[in-house]
Amino acid sequence: MTALAGPMLPIMGGKVVLTALREEDVDRVVEACSTEQAERFLEVPVPYGRTDAEEFVRGFVPAGWRGEHDERVWAIRESLRGPLAGVIGLRTDEGEVGFWLHPSAQGKGLMADALRTLVGHAEGCLTWPEVIWSCFDGNLGSMRVAKAAGFTYLGTREGTQRGEPVTQHFAVRVAGGAPAGARPWPRLD
Structure with a gap:
C-alpha cells in the first residue's frame, strides 16, 4: 500500500473508514469517474481517462493536504486496507462537501455513513x-444521501456545468439546529 499526502489518521464511521488515497486507487478512480452517471453529475473531464485519475490521486489530492488549495479529500473504504469505495472532500473556503462512490459500492449505505462521519x-x-x-438536478442518489445524513433542504438555483445551464439543489447541515429558509425535500423516488 502506497499512501500519498493526506490525513494522518483514519476517521472511523459505522460502515466506513476515511483514509488517505493510495497509489493503487488510480484504477478505481478511472472506473468510477468514467461512467455515464459521473459524466452527468460530477465536474470531471469528459471523457475521463487514466491520466485524469493519476493527476487527481497524485497531484490534486496531495496538494490540498499540503495547503496548496482549499479542498481536503478522503478515500472511503469499508476497511482500513480495503479497496477504494469512493471519495469525500471538504472545500474549506465554501464550507462545502462533495462526494462520489464507485459503482460496486453503491446501494450499501456507505455514502450516508461517510457523509455523517465527515460532517461530525x-x-x-x-x-x-x-x-x-x-x-445537479436529477442526481436523486446524492439527494437521498444528503437527506439521510441530516441535511436540511434549501431549494434550487440556476448554474452552469461545462457551459450549459443547469439547476442545482442545495442543502445545509447546521450544528445545533435547523437553518432559516428550510424547505421540504422534493420527492426522491
Whole structure:
C-alpha cells in the first residue's frame, strides 16, 4: 500500500473508514469517474481517462493536504486496507462537501455513513458551524444521501456545468439546529 499526502489518521464511521488515497486507487478512480452517471453529475473531464485519475490521486489530492488549495479529500473504504469505495472532500473556503462512490459500492449505505462521519468531524474537530451540500438536478442518489445524513433542504438555483445551464439543489447541515429558509425535500423516488 502506497499512501500519498493526506490525513494522518483514519476517521472511523459505522460502515466506513476515511483514509488517505493510495497509489493503487488510480484504477478505481478511472472506473468510477468514467461512467455515464459521473459524466452527468460530477465536474470531471469528459471523457475521463487514466491520466485524469493519476493527476487527481497524485497531484490534486496531495496538494490540498499540503495547503496548496482549499479542498481536503478522503478515500472511503469499508476497511482500513480495503479497496477504494469512493471519495469525500471538504472545500474549506465554501464550507462545502462533495462526494462520489464507485459503482460496486453503491446501494450499501456507505455514502450516508461517510457523509455523517465527515460532517461530525467538521463539526467536532474543525468546528465548522455548517456544512453545505449541492448537486445537479436529477442526481436523486446524492439527494437521498444528503437527506439521510441530516441535511436540511434549501431549494434550487440556476448554474452552469461545462457551459450549459443547469439547476442545482442545495442543502445545509447546521450544528445545533435547523437553518432559516428550510424547505421540504422534493420527492426522491
